[in-house]
Amino acid sequence: MQGTIDGYSYGLITPVAGYIMACLGSALGLRCTVRSVRSGRRMPGWLALGAASIGCGIWTMHFIGMLGFKVRETAIGYDGPLTLASLLFAVVSVGVGVSAVVYRGTRLPVLLTAGLFTGLGVAGMHYTGMAAMQMEGTVRYDPTTVAVSVLIAVVAATAALWAAVSVRGLSAAIGASLVMGVAVTGMHYTGMAAFSVQLHTHTTAAAGTGSTAVVLPTLVGALAFLIVAGTIVVFDPLLILGDDEADIDRRVPSARR
16 A cells, blocks of 8 residues: 655644754854865864754755654654664764865865765765655655765755855855755655655554654754854854955965965
């Protein structure tokens, strides 16, 4: 029996909320990366904060979307360790990519390699999060749609890494984060379109822990982190005094020719 999938059980609430969180994480990450190039010995700390902000934003978008995902004939549970592993995928892959372009610049070979690694990591986050779902059925994915979702992730990651060290000014960062939010959300829902489930003959409650027991506490933690990161960025003295764009251009590796 084919399961009836509803990815928008709360209407537009979950897609819009997820998009906003993806934009917020991207905007914070971009600002942290700009801070890093002027912070001297504090550069690793700012890079880590930026990577965690982007990674948490992407992961939060994914699981807000998952809150609206239902298979009408069966309950869905979540495996806790796999759910947390998906968050780790996002943060680590973004951290490696951002560090590569900050320290090595955005020359094409570096950018493409870092974008590929980060994009595959983001796709890994998505499908690890999907693997955390537990239900009474056999899950299948359409290979073509999966490939398209991975391609979107790689392209989005490459653009995001370029923007991280190339975008200057608050308004430009906001614009870039809005575009990145569209890409991340598009990748998520493309991946979800690849999903189908063949239900078992006798469906019962899912074996894993329910979504409210696993996903909601983790989402609260990720949201709390983004609030803390936003507070750090807002009260950073460099932001209060204003960016010296010429000084940043002299110090970012991507400005080298």
